[in-house]
Amino acid sequence: xxxxxFATAEKRMEYxxxxxxxxHARANYVVLLHAAEVSRVLERIADEPAGRLSPADIxxxxxxxxxxxxxERSYDGTRAATLAEYRNxxxxxxxxxxxxxxxxxxxxxxxxxxxxxxxxxxxLPDLLADMEDLAAANRAAESDLIFRKLSRLDxxxxxxxxxxxxxxxxxxxxxxxxxxxxxxxxxxxxxxITHMREFSSDLSRYAxxxxxxxxxxxxxxxxxLIQRASxxxxxxxxxxxxxxxxxxxxxxxxxxxxxxPESGQSESERLREGTMSAISAVLSLLRRVTETRRGGVSRxxxxxxxxxxxxxxxxxxxxxxxxxxVFDLGRPRHLSMVHxxxxxxxxxxxxxxxxxxxxxxxxxxxxxxxxxxxxxxxxRNDASIRRLREEQLAAQRSRTFAARSLAAGGxxxxxxxxxxxxxxxxxxxxxxxxxxxxxxxxGSASGSENGVKLTLSPHTESTTVQTARGRLHLDGLRVTxx
Numbered sequence: 248x249x250x251x252x253f254a255t256a257e258k259r260m261e262y263x264x265x266x267x268x269x270x271h272a273r274a275n276y277v278v279l280l281h282a283a284e285v286s287r288v289l290e291r292i293a294d295e296p297a298g299r300l301s302p303a304d305i306x307x308x309x310x311x312x313x314x315x316x317x318x319e320r321s322y323d324g325t326r327a328a329t330l331a332e333y334r335n336x337x338x339x340x341x342x343x344x345x346x347x348x349x350x351x352x353x354x355x356x357x358x359x360x361x362x363x364x365x366x367x368x369x370x371l372p373d374l375l376a377d378m379e380d381l382a383a384a385n386r387a388a389e390s391d392l393i394f395r396k397l398s399r400l401d402x403x404x405x406x407x408x409x410x411x412x413x414x415x416x417x418x419x420x421x422x423x424x425x426x427x428x429x430x431x432x433x434x435x436x437x438x439x440i441t442h443m444r445e446f447s448s449d450l451s452r453y454a455x456x457x458x459x460x461x462x463x464x465x466x467x468x469x470x471x472l473i474q475r476a477s478x479x480x481x482x483x484x485x486x487x488x489x490x491x492x493x494x495x496x497x498x499x500x501x502x503x504x505x506x507x508p509e510s511g512q513s514e515s516e517r518l519r520e521g522t523m524s525a526i527s528a529v530l531s532l533l534r535r536v537t538e539t540r541r542g543g544v545s546r547x548x549x550x551x552x553x554x555x556x557x558x559x560x561x562x563x564x565x566x567x568x569x570x571x572x573v574f575d576l577g578r579p580r581h582l583s584m585v586h587x588x589x590x591x592x593x594x595x596x597x598x599x600x601x602x603x604x605x606x607x608x609x610x611x612x613x614x615x616x617x618x619x620x621x622x623x624x625x626x627r628n629d630a631s632i633r634r635l636r637e638e639q640l641a642a643q644r645s646r647t648f649a650a651r652s653l654a655a656g657g658x659x660x661x662x663x664x665x666x667x668x669x670x671x672x673x674x675x676x677x678x679x680x681x682x683x684x685x686x687x688x689x690g691s692a693s694g695s696e697n698g699v700k701l702t703l704s705p706h707t708e709s710t711t712v713q714t715a716r717g718r719l720h721l722d723g724l725r726v727t728x729x
Contacts, residue, residue, distance in 0.1 A: 250317055250345055260297035261308055262308060264289055266312070266342070268285045269340075272288055278341045280341070283302045285300075285302075285305050285309070317350070318340045318343060318346060319343045320340050322338060370404075375453060377403070378400065378457060382463045385467040386467050390478050397476050404504060411521075418525055440529055440530070443529070444526065450518065450522070451519060461506055473495050477491045553573065567599065645666050649669070653670055654699040654728050654729055658712045658726050658728055662714065663714045664715050667714075671712070678702075678703045679703070701726060701728050704724070706723055707723075
C-alpha cells in the first residue's frame with residue numbers, strides 16, 4: 248500500500264504529473280530521466296499549472312517517489328561536465344515495475360467512464376474460431392501458434408468476464424436507485440433489453456459449440472498443448488515448471504467457463520441465468536416507471552404533498568403526530584438499548600416523552616454499536632523477552648538450590664540466608680493458609696520430584712528460626728523440612 252501513497256499525498260497532482268512524464272518518455276523508449284529532463288517533458292505535455300515544475304521543484308518529488316519505491320534511482324557520473332558536478336551526486340530515475348503498475352491503475356481509474364458498460368456478445372464467435380485453430384495447431388505441433396492462440400483466448404475470455412461483471416453492477420445500481428428519471432429510462436429501455444436478449448441468445452447458441460470445441464482440443468493432448476505453449480512463453484524470469492503450471496491453470500479456467508462439472512453449473516450457464524434475471528429486473532423497473540407516469544404519483548410528488556402537510560399543521564404537537572403516523576419512529580427499537588432507569592421509565596413510553604439516553608457517536612451515525620476495532624499490532628521485543636526469561640530461569644534455579652540446602656541442613660541451629668528465607672516463608676504461607684497440619688511444596692526447576700516438603704506440627708514450646716533478616720518466632724509450632 249506504500250506504493251499508492253502519492254495518490255493521497257498533499258502534492259498528489261505534482262506527483263502524478265511527474266509520473267506522467269516518465270510514462271511519456273517510456274512510450275518514446277527513454278527509460279532513465281534526470282530532474283531537468285523531467286521538467287522539459289512536462290513543458291511539452293502539461294496543460295495544468297500543477298504540471299509546470301522546475302528542476303528544483305522536481306528533485307524532492309523524485310526523492311520521495313523513490314522512498315515510496317515507485318521510482319528506482321541510480322548514479323550517472325557521465326552527466327557531470329565539471330569536477331564540482333562530478334563530486335555532487337548525479338541521480339537518474341526510472342519507474343519500478345510495481346510503480347508502473349500502480350501508476351497505470353491510478354490513471355485507469357481517473358480516465359474510466361463508470362457508466363460505459365456493455366456485454367461482449369461479438370467475442371463468442373472469436374472464441375469458437377480460436378478454439379478450432381488451437382486444435383489444428385496442436386495436431387501440427389506448432390508451438391508459437393499454440394502460444395498465440397492460448398494467449399488470445401485467455402485475454403478475450405477475461406475481457407468478456409470483466410465486461411459482464413461491470414455491466415451487471417451498473418444495471419443493479421440502476422434498478423435499485425430511487426431517483427428514476429422516466430424520460431431517460433424509457434429512451435434507453437428498448438436498446439437495453441434488446442442488448443441483453445441478444446447476448447443471452449448468442450450465449451445459449453455458442454456455449455454447446457464451445458464445449459464441443461474444448462473437448463476436441465483435449466482429444467489432441469492437453470499435456471503436449473501445455474508443454475508447447477510454455478516452451479514459446481518468453482517470460483524468462485519464470486522457470487519452465489512455473490510456466491507450465493500457469494498455462495495449466497489458465498486452461499482449467501477456460502474449460503470451467505463452458506464445460507459443466509459433475510455437480511454444478513458452468514460459468515456460461517450462470518451468466519445466462521444472471522442475464523435472464525437482469526431482464527426480469529429491468530421489466531419490473533419498466534412496469535414501475537409506467538405505472539408512475541400513468542397515475543401521476545411519484546416519489547417527488549409524494550414528498551411535496553407531505554411537506555405541505557407539515558407546513559399546514561397548526562401546532563408542534565400536530566407535527567409530531569403527523570411524523571409519528573408517516574415514519575413510525577416514535578419508539579426506535581432498532582437501537583437495541585436499555586434505558587438505565589428501566590424501573591422508572593416503562594418500555595411502553597415514547598422516546599419523545601422519556602428522558603434522553605446517551606448513545607455513542609458510532610451508533611448515532613451508522614446505526615451499529617461501537618466495537619473496539621481490529622487488534623493493534625503486537626510490538627515484540629525479543630531482546631527484553633529473552634532477558635526476562637533468563638532472569639526467570641536464574642531465579643528459579645536459585646530457589647531450587649536454596650530449597651535443597653534447606654532440606655539438607657534444616658532450619659534450626661543455623662542462620663538461613665536470604666534465598667533460604669524466601670523458600671521457608673513461601674512454604675509457611677502455603678501451610679498456614681490451610682489452617683491445619685498440612686504440607687506445602689516448591690517444585691524444582693525441571694519439574695521433577697526433587698522438591699522439598701515442609702510440615703508444621705504442634706509443639707509444647709515456641710521455636711525460633713535464625714534468618715539473615717532476623718528471628719522468626721513460631722508460637723507452639725515446630726517446622727520440619729524434608
